[in-house]
Amino acid sequence: MSDTLHIQHEVASHGHSGEPHVHHHKETFISKYIFSMDHKMIAKQFLVTGIIWAIIGGLFSVLFRLQLGFPDQNFPILETIFGRWAEGGKIKPEFYYALTTMHGTVLIFFVLTAGLSGTFANLLIPLQVGARDMASPFMNMLSYWFFFAGSIVMISSLFTQTGPAAGGWTVYPPLSALSQASQGSKSGMDLWIIAMTLFVASQLLGGLNYISTILNMRTKGMSMTRLPLTIWALLFTAILGVLSFPVLLSGLVLLMFDRHLGTSFYLSDIYIAGQALPNEGGSAILYQHLFWFLGHPEVYIIILPTMGLVSEILAINARKPIFGYMAMIASLMAICVLAFLVWAHHMFVTGLNPFLGSVFVLLTLLIAIPSAIKVFNWITTIWRGNLRFTPAMLFAIGFVSIFISGGLTGIWLGNSTIDIHLHDTMFVIAHFHIVMGVSAFFGMFAGIYHWYPKMFGRYMNNTLGYIHFWVTLASAYLIFWPMHYQGLAGMPRRYLDKSSWASFSQFHGLDAMISVVTIIAFSVQLMFVFNYFYSMYKGRRVRSQNPWDATTLEWTTPIHPGHGNWEGEIPEVHRWAYDYGKDGRDFIPQTEPIGENESEH
Amino acid sequence: MSTSIVSTQQHNKLHPHKFALWVAIASILMMFAGLTSAYVVKSNQTGWRSFVMPKIFWVSTVVIMVSSITMQMAVKAFKNRNMQQYRAMLGVTFVLGIAFVISQVFGFEALWENNVRFKGASGAGQFFWPITGLHALHVIGGVVALLIIFFRSVIGKTKTYNPVPVEVMSTYWHFVDGLWLYLMIFFLILG
Numbered sequence: 118m119s120d121t122l123h124i125q126h127e128v129a130s131h132g133h134s135g136e137p138h139v140h141h142h143k144e145t146f147i148s149k150y151i152f153s154m155d156h157k158m159i160a161k162q163f164l165v166t167g168i169i170w171a172i173i174g175g176l177f178s179v180l181f182r183l184q185l186g187f188p189d190q191n192f193p194i195l196e197t198i199f200g201r202w203a204e205g206g207k208i209k210p211e212f213y214y215a216l217t218t219m220h221g222t223v224l225i226f227f228v229l230t231a232g233l234s235g236t237f238a239n240l241l242i243p244l245q246v247g248a249r250d251m252a253s254p255f256m257n258m259l260s261y262w263f264f265f266a267g268s269i270v271m272i273s274s275l276f277t278q279t280g281p282a283a284g285g286w287t288v289y290p291p292l293s294a295l296s297q298a299s300q301g302s303k304s305g306m307d308l309w310i311i312a313m314t315l316f317v318a319s320q321l322l323g324g325l326n327y328i329s330t331i332l333n334m335r336t337k338g339m340s341m342t343r344l345p346l347t348i349w350a351l352l353f354t355a356i357l358g359v360l361s362f363p364v365l366l367s368g369l370v371l372l373m374f375d376r377h378l379g380t381s382f383y384l385s386d387i388y389i390a391g392q393a394l395p396n397e398g399g400s401a402i403l404y405q406h407l408f409w410f411l412g413h414p415e416v417y418i419i420i421l422p423t424m425g426l427v428s429e430i431l432a433i434n435a436r437k438p439i440f441g442y443m444a445m446i447a448s449l450m451a452i453c454v455l456a457f458l459v460w461a462h463h464m465f466v467t468g469l470n471p472f473l474g475s476v477f478v479l480l481t482l483l484i485a486i487p488s489a490i491k492v493f494n495w496i497t498t499i500w501r502g503n504l505r506f507t508p509a510m511l512f513a514i515g516f517v518s519i520f521i522s523g524g525l526t527g528i529w530l531g532n533s534t535i536d537i538h539l540h541d542t543m544f545v546i547a548h549f550h551i552v553m554g555v556s557a558f559f560g561m562f563a564g565i566y567h568w569y570p571k572m573f574g575r576y577m578n579n580t581l582g583y584i585h586f587w588v589t590l591a592s593a594y595l596i597f598w599p600m601h602y603q604g605l606a607g608m609p610r611r612y613l614d615k616s617s618w619a620s621f622s623q624f625h626g627l628d629a630m631i632s633v634v635t636i637i638a639f640s641v642q643l644m645f646v647f648n649y650f651y652s653m654y655k656g657r658r659v660r661s662q663n664p665w666d667a668t669t670l671e672w673t674t675p676i677h678p679g680h681g682n683w684e685g686e687i688p689e690v691h692r693w694a695y696d697y698g699k700d701g702r703d704f705i706p707q708t709e710p711i712g713e714n715e716s717e718h
Numbered sequence: 719m720s721t722s723i724v725s726t727q728q729h730n731k732l733h734p735h736k737f738a739l740w741v742a743i744a745s746i747l748m749m750f751a752g753l754t755s756a757y758v759v760k761s762n763q764t765g766w767r768s769f770v771m772p773k774i775f776w777v778s779t780v781v782i783m784v785s786s787i788t789m790q791m792a793v794k795a796f797k798n799r800n801m802q803q804y805r806a807m808l809g810v811t812f813v814l815g816i817a818f819v820i821s822q823v824f825g826f827e828a829l830w831e832n833n834v835r836f837k838g839a840s841g842a843g844q845f846f847w848p849i850t851g852l853h854a855l856h857v858i859g860g861v862v863a864l865l866i867i868f869f870r871s872v873i874g875k876t877k878t879y880n881p882v883p884v885e886v887m888s889t890y891w892h893f894v895d896g897l898w899l900y901l902m903i904f905f906l907i908l909g
């Protein structure tokens with residue numbers, strides 16, 4: 118294989134000679150920036166691709182919110198952008214469905230899975246466990262390029278004659294299996310499935326690498342219980358992904374068979390346009406089981422990495438050890454296990470056996486326990502700390518607030534009796550946008566502001582960061598809180614036009630308000646993107662190796678680390694990652710041996 | 719070559735590439751677990767149509783089991799630094815791999831003749847296609863990998879006797895073999 122790192126040989130052969138071990142690869146523009154095998158460059162590639170996707174996916178929601186907020190109005194700009202799909206400046210119903218589908222798919226998979234895990238797993242795992250690179254840098258590079266290929270296929274579906282896939286990010290059959298059923302089930306659906314297949318391949322290649330790097334390539338002294346929580350969180354994320362994405366793949370393979378080969382895995386007794394189809398004996402519910410066996414773990418694949426990032430950032434900026442380190446690991450593990458056992462809570466209204474349903478209710482509500490433990494520990498970590506309110510810290514605290522708000526509504530939905538009323542309403546939209554969408558974005562922003570100095574050797578602009586935080590926090594609550602009330606009143610999700618229900622006319626003003634705030638929130642994100650790119654070239658330079666006075670290994674590398682990360686030998690680790698405010702010292706790096714009169718934490 | 723990513727302190731642990739393979743195997747198993755459990759659930763429903771496995775699949779089974787043995791002999795030869803025999807055994811494994819795929823294709827044709835096809839009502843026959851098709855793809859992937867390490871040993875830049883790539887190869891090969899045995903038994907009992 119070509120995934121060889123030569124540094125180790127150099128270090129082994131003349132490790133103590135005192136020569137600087139700068140890495141002399143012949144690097145061309147292509148090998149450095151495009152087909153790079155350096156985990157730090159791959160992290161940046163994931164992040165930039167994720168940012169581009171977030172702008173596209175976010176813009177879709179702004180545009181369809183325009184229509185939802187002002188149903189009677191025409192917006193010429195919609196016709197300019199979407200052409201015949203928004204003739205006369207009004208979004209067509211089928212196209213609205215396609216837009217929400219793309220919005221969901223793009224943000225859940227391409228931004229909050231690939232963009233988030235791809236960035237921070239790649240950046241932090243080797244740096245924080247003390248490794249030169251991933252177990253297989255070559256597979257790591259492939260992981261990005263599979264993601265990139267999936268992205269191209271997904272984008273291309275926007276430009277087909279019949280438009281992109283529709284039917285929601287879950288693409289349930291029979292709708293998705295029958296191309297005659299809707300525009301969004303034609304070639305757009307094939308491209309969706311192909312793109313997702315490439316995406317799954319990317320996730321598996323990445324996940325294999327993350328797991329084996331964490332378990333096999335830690336530096337001397339870095340026992341599992343000395344790992345920062347970021348690494349624990351990324352480990353469980355990767356395990357979830359590696360075990361659940363293949364099940365989605367099997368569901369999609371069967372879907373492809375039904376679409377093109379005439380099989381009846383998901384189809385039975387269907388009349389379409391007055392014609393009876395020959396399919397018999399299939400079951401659409403089978404797809405839902407296969408989908409949600411991934412779908413539920415997927416939401417934790419999104420949130421676990423941010424839980425890790427937030428734990429780290431809270432401890433560093435409170436100058437206190439993380440509270441309940443072992444409980445944090447145990448609850449991550451509990452979430453990881455339970456995540457595989459609750460998928461049917463998305464299927465309470467499918468005619469699921471009520472007894473089975475009650476088992477899933479129980480297991481679902483159990484997840485609230487480890488979640489609550491984590492929240493408790495975050496709060497006790499910052500309790501009476503010397504808080505440093507950097508933008509990263511604000512976003513981390515905001516994460517905790519938002520995660521609580523969204524978690525509470527999960528408990529509502531987890532009760533099947535309540536869910537029968539709330540399923541497929543705006544209440545579910547509110548629940549998961551708060552607990553997953555906004556929370557994960559907050560965690561990701563916190564991570565970007567915090568590790569930006571490591572990525573680029575410069576800081577992002579703080580003032581813009583503060584504006585970004587406060588406006589985003591306020592808009593998140595303004596946009597999603599009212600949706601709970603709409604859902605409780607029975608307003609369905611995924612509908613463009615609700616004018617035929619007189620009872621929903623009371624929400625006109627509310628919908629308009631939500632749409633206006635959406636536009637504001639989106640522009641503030643564009644400001645963040647500006648800050649991100651501007652600071653790469655014009656940001657304040659980082660002058661010290663360890664700008665946040667943190668204990669972990671990534672801050673023992675040079676300000677601009679080369680491929681291989683450390684110039685000399687990889688440092689040895691002597692203590693856990695959270696010795697803040699210990700024995701009268703502000704912090705003690707992990708590389709410092711335990712003193713004679715010192716007890717390990 | 720690829721050992722160089724392992725630093726001195728890590729030598730007592732499992733090589734990361736081997737470990738990664740085990741994780742990959744778990745992942746592939748999840749896909750087949752998804753498919754076969756869907757099959758089991760559906761097979762309890764009324765109107766389920768079953769089918770008979772054509773005899774030729776026994777040939778496939780024997781071929782792939784023998785290829786596992788030759789693969790193991792290749793590993794042993796490699797460890798004894800008997801490169802001549804190593805290449806020979808690798809070659810035999812490669813040929814048996816292709817023979818397996820061809821035998822599968824004959825089996826698929828026999829089934830097609832018996833009217834176990836894609837179209838129409840659901841049943842065991844329909845599940846058979848994606849499950850065995852995906853398995854065949856995994857075997858083909860292994861055959862390609864065999865070809866690559868065969869040529870590498872012929873072109874012979876490998877002066878170092880690093881057994882990791884060969885061991886990774888053999889573990890994967892035994893895995894696709896074991897997976898076929900599982901599927902064969904599965905279809906014999908539940909088909």
Ligand code: HEM
Binds near residue numbers: 530539552553
């Ligand atoms: C206290 C913990 C939680 C419980 C009890 C819970 C429960 C539920 C239930 C029962 C549903 C199905 C609602 C329906 O469709 O009728 C649901 C939907 C959802 N939940 Fe949660 N949830 C919890 C936390 C979370 C977390 C932490 C995330 C993500 C990070 C999340 C993401 C989602 C998503 C994405 C959906 C909607 C999927 C869709 O239909 O499109 N939930 N939740």
Ligand SMILES: [Cu+2]
Binds near residue numbers: 463
């Ligand atoms: Cu769920």
